[in-house]
Amino acid sequence: MSIWSFPTKIIFGAGEIQKLGAEAAALGVSRVLVVADAGVEKNGLLQAPLSALAAAGLVTHVFTRVDGNPTEQNIEDGAKEYASHRAEAVVAVGGGSPMDAAKLIALRAVCSLPFEELDDAIDGGVHVPATVPPIITVPTTAGTGSEVGRSGVLTLRSTGRKTVIFSPRLLAKVAILDPELTVSMPKGVTAATGFDALTHCVEAYLSLGDHPLADAIALGGIELVAHYLERAVAEPTDLEARGGMMKAAMMGAIAFQKGLGACHSLAHPLSSEHGLHHGLANALCLPPVVAFNQPAVPDRVRRVGALLGNPADAPAAIAALRSRVGIQAGLASAGIREEHLAPLAQKAALDACHRSNPRPCSEEDLLGLYRASL
Numbered sequence: 001m002s003i004w005s006f007p008t009k010i011i012f013g014a015g016e017i018q019k020l021g022a023e024a025a026a027l028g029v030s031r032v033l034v035v036a037d038a039g040v041e042k043n044g045l046l047q048a049p050l051s052a053l054a055a056a057g058l059v060t061h062v063f064t065r066v067d068g069n070p071t072e073q074n075i076e077d078g079a080k081e082y083a084s085h086r087a088e089a090v091v092a093v094g095g096g097s098p099m100d101a102a103k104l105i106a107l108r109a110v111c112s113l114p115f116e117e118l119d120d121a122i123d124g125g126v127h128v129p130a131t132v133p134p135i136i137t138v139p140t141t142a143g144t145g146s147e148v149g150r151s152g153v154l155t156l157r158s159t160g161r162k163t164v165i166f167s168p169r170l171l172a173k174v175a176i177l178d179p180e181l182t183v184s185m186p187k188g189v190t191a192a193t194g195f196d197a198l199t200h201c202v203e204a205y206l207s208l209g210d211h212p213l214a215d216a217i218a219l220g221g222i223e224l225v226a227h228y229l230e231r232a233v234a235e236p237t238d239l240e241a242r243g244g245m246m247k248a249a250m251m252g253a254i255a256f257q258k259g260l261g262a263c264h265s266l267a268h269p270l271s272s273e274h275g276l277h278h279g280l281a282n283a284l285c286l287p288p289v290v291a292f293n294q295p296a297v298p299d300r301v302r303r304v305g306a307l308l309g310n311p312a313d314a315p316a317a318i319a320a321l322r323s324r325v326g327i328q329a330g331l332a333s334a335g336i337r338e339e340h341l342a343p344l345a346q347k348a349a350l351d352a353c354h355r356s357n358p359r360p361c362s363e364e365d366l367l368g369l370y371r372a373s374l
Contacts, residue, residue: 008148009174010250014239017048017178020091020138021056027134027173029088031059033081035102037066040094043184045140049093061085063105066094069162069271069278070101070154072115078105082133089134092172095193096144096153096278099137103152103170106133115156118165121352125167137172140181142232142245143193143279145200145253147175155272161347162268177250179242187233189277191325194229194245196279197221198318199263199286200252206293206300207259207356214258221251222307226321233325259356262348263289266369269347276334283327284334287315288372296359331373341370 011019024032032053036046041064053060063081066074082090082105092102104115110131111118118124137147146152151166185193201221204214228244235241266289267281276284294301294314305314308321319329336344345367348354354361361369 008172010148010177011174012177012243012246014178014180014243016176017138017181018052020049020052020136020176021054021058023174023176024053024058024089024091024136025056027089029058029134031085031087032089032091033078033085033087033105034060034062034091034093035066035078035105036062036064036093036098038064040064040098040140045181045184046093048181049091049138053091061087066098066101068097068275070097070104072154072157074101075104075108075154079108082109087133089136091136091138093138093140095139095141096146099139099144099146100152100154102137103135104154104165106135107152107165107170109133115154115163115165116158120151120164120166121350124165128167128169130169132169135170135172137175138181139177139246139249141185141189141193142182142242142249143196145197145249145251147172147177147253148250149253150257160272161350162272164352175250177246179239179246182242182246183237185236187236187326190233190236191229191327192277192279192283193249194225194232194279194325195283195286195322195327197245197249197252198225198229199282200256200260201225201248202286202290202304203261203263204252204255204258205304206297206358207261208358209258209356211258214255217251218255219303219307221248221255222304224248224251226308229321230324260353261289261357262292262354262361262366262369264353265348265351265361266366266373268351268353269344270336273344273347274336274340280327280334283322284329284331285369285373287319288369290318291315292365292369293357293359331370336374338374341367344370
């Protein structure tokens with residue numbers, strides 16, 4: 001038996017952020033906690049969402065104490081702000097970090113269980129209550145697709161490990177994708193977040209399981225990345241390219257309800273232990289992982305390569321695109337050294353994402369993939 005769904009209402013288009021207030025009011029709420037981070041606030045990206053909420057008569061409170069890789073402390077602080085503001089809903093504005101934090105703040109408002117007990121690795125999502133406050137997501141990047149994802153990621157203080165909390169009850173009620181909100185992204189961030197979208201699509205398509213809807217959406221997302229990522233990096237105000245990448249990111253997050261793979265298990269400790277941007281970590285590890293998986297799913301890897309312009313060598317096609325968008329190859333370029341790899345592999349082996357990798361991964365395999373990514 002399989003269960004397939006992607007129910008979030010998605011509003012797409014330049015200028016559509018003006019609909020935020022009406023959408024929030026339609027949920028029957030009057031007080032909203034807006035979750036962002038310092039960068040979103042500094043770049044003026046809260047102005048349009050807050051104006052739209054105010055125009056609809058909603059009372060708002062802004063919380064921006066969200067790290068680049070959200071921590072348990074961030075979530076606890078946000079939940080306190082939610083309670084003190086007497087909020088009834090959460091609006092997330094920003095990239096994957098504010099959106100992950102917003103979902104988990106909404107969860108913490110109604111669930112006091114330790115996050116260790118909610119870990120997806122032990123099927124902790126069964127403990128997520130049905131009463132999670134409504135969430136609206138407004139992405140300002142095009143990478144994680146968290147706006148339509150059903151998970152939140154945080155670093156636990158007890159383990160220092162990035163941990164996934166996964167439940168359909170964490171899905172946003174509404175996602176508003178306005179390409180105008182992404183034009184201020186620097187080229188490096190555009191490239192890294194774009195590779196996050198690509199990695200989601202590639203890993204979802206290659207992952208174990210039977211999900212024809214996710215497979216088709218993943219292939220469509222890869223095609224969009226191939227067509228638009230270089231344009232979005234080269235021409236930041238190209239709204240067609242920006243919109244194409246927002247679609248790709250959203251499609252990647254829908255697709256990976258099927259599963260992810262070893263690349264994400266490698267990327268998560270790189271972020272939690274060494275502070276690498278998640279999209280950059282994925283970009284640096286993806287070609288070796290696809291090469292590792294090729295014997296298990298050769299036809300699928302060939303199809304990925306074809307969409308990226310080289311059906312005979314998908315890892316090379318991915319590496320070539322990475323180079324064209326200005327991402328320097330190799331973990332060493334990000335400060336990772338050989339002595340870091342064994343501890344990273346230990347944490348990667350504990351990460352649940354590689355369980356759906358098409359080729360089984362031992363800790364030794366993961367260590368080898370880190371070495372191949374150096």
